[in-house]
Amino acid sequence: MTRVALIAHDEKKADLIAFAQDHEQQLQEYDLLATGTTGQRLMEETDLEVERKQSGPLGGDLMIGGEIAEDKIDGIIFLRDPLRAQPHEPDISALLRICDVHDTALATNLASAEFLIEGLAS
Numbered sequence: 001m002t003r004v005a006l007i008a009h010d011e012k013k014a015d016l017i018a019f020a021q022d023h024e025q026q027l028q029e030y031d032l033l034a035t036g037t038t039g040q041r042l043m044e045e046t047d048l049e050v051e052r053k054q055s056g057p058l059g060g061d062l063m064i065g066g067e068i069a070e071d072k073i074d075g076i077i078f079l080r081d082p083l084r085a086q087p088h089e090p091d092i093s094a095l096l097r098i099c100d101v102h103d104t105a106l107a108t109n110l111a112s113a114e115f116l117i118e119g120l121a122s
Contacts, residue, residue, distance in 0.1 A: 001030065015079055061095045068099060075104065076099060077113045
């Protein structure tokens with residue numbers, strides 16, 4: 001089954017929720033995982049089932065990175081806030097790096113998320 005991770009910084013969570021609502025039918029076909037708060041909000045505001053990891057600052061990004069290293073994830077939608085410093089920036093950089101190392105599809109904004117979701121559908 002296709003496995004997709006959904007992550008969003010605080011200022012981008014509403015955008016990710018709206019994206020998930022717009023693509024809910026397609027996302028229901030996937031095995032979804034997310035960092036803690038993002039996953040909770042997705043389950044509260046959609047009918048999606050989401051495996052929740054720890055929140056990003058508590059290691060959730062690294063937990064998802066570990067699954068990428070084990071080739072257990074097909075794509076990641078990570079809506080990042082480029083205008084705010086993140087206290088766990090080293091974890092975020094490690095996640096982005098492991099996506100590159102393992103050639104895992106990664107979308108970091110809504111435009112690339114649209115392309116990722118369209119690519120998974122075909």
